[in-house]
Every structure is written in C-alpha cells, then in structure tokens.
Amino acid sequence: MFKFLAGEMKLTERNPNDGDNKHFLQRNGGTTVLHVTIFTEFFELAHFIAESYPYLIEERDQNSMSALQYLACNPNAFRKKKVAPRQGFMEELMVSRSTVPTVLDKL
Numbered sequence: 001m002f003k004f005l006a007g008e009m010k011l012t013e014r015n016p017n018d019g020d021n022k023h024f025l026q027r028n029g030g031t032t033v034l035h036v037t038i039f040t041e042f043f044e045l046a047h048f049i050a051e052s053y054p055y056l057i058e059e060r061d062q063n064s065m066s067a068l069q070y071l072a073c074n075p076n077a078f079r080k081k082k083v084a085p086r087q088g089f090m091e092e093l094m095v096s097r098s099t100v101p102t103v104l105d106k107l
Helices: 002-008 019-025 033-039 043-052 054-058 067-072 089-098
Strands: none
Touching: 002 043, 033 043, 033 054, 033 067, 043 054, 043 067, 054 067
C-alpha cells in the first residue's frame, strides 16, 4: 500500500531537500514514516523505506532518537520466527486417509 501511495503522490524522488515531498514523510515533531514502521514492527516495509529514502535514516524525532536507535531497542526485531514444520503431501494424505471410514468399517 505504501509503495502504491508513494508512487501516486510522486514520492519516488530521493531528494531530501524537496520540501514538498518531505512533509509527506515526516511529521512536525520529526517522527518519520520510518520511525512509525519500526514502532509498529513492519520491518520489511521499514527496510524498503530506508532503501528508498536513505535520508530518513538519520532523521531524529522529538526525543532525539533515530529510527535505527528505536530498532536497536526493540527485542522483537531480533527474535527468530518459529515456523511450524509442514507435512509433505504424502504424509497429509495418509493422515486424512486414516480418518476416513472405509467400507470394511461399516460392516
């Protein structure tokens, strides 16, 4: 969604001196969209924003904190995601087959 809206608003320019674009990416208190994506833990979007608008990386909010400082303070950013192992097709088929009654079961 951010990529689409940034494109529609012509925010694809990477010029930090463009005052017209900067007010779309940064609040008056200094908080940027990069800060917000890190606060809300949308780390993939934060990475995209940091690559697209590198000047936002050094911007500081009203607490004199950069987005990367907030990232470093967030333990969730460094935890491994636990992914449940997925069964293969044949294993799933065998499990589902074992729960289906057969003709012999009805006799």
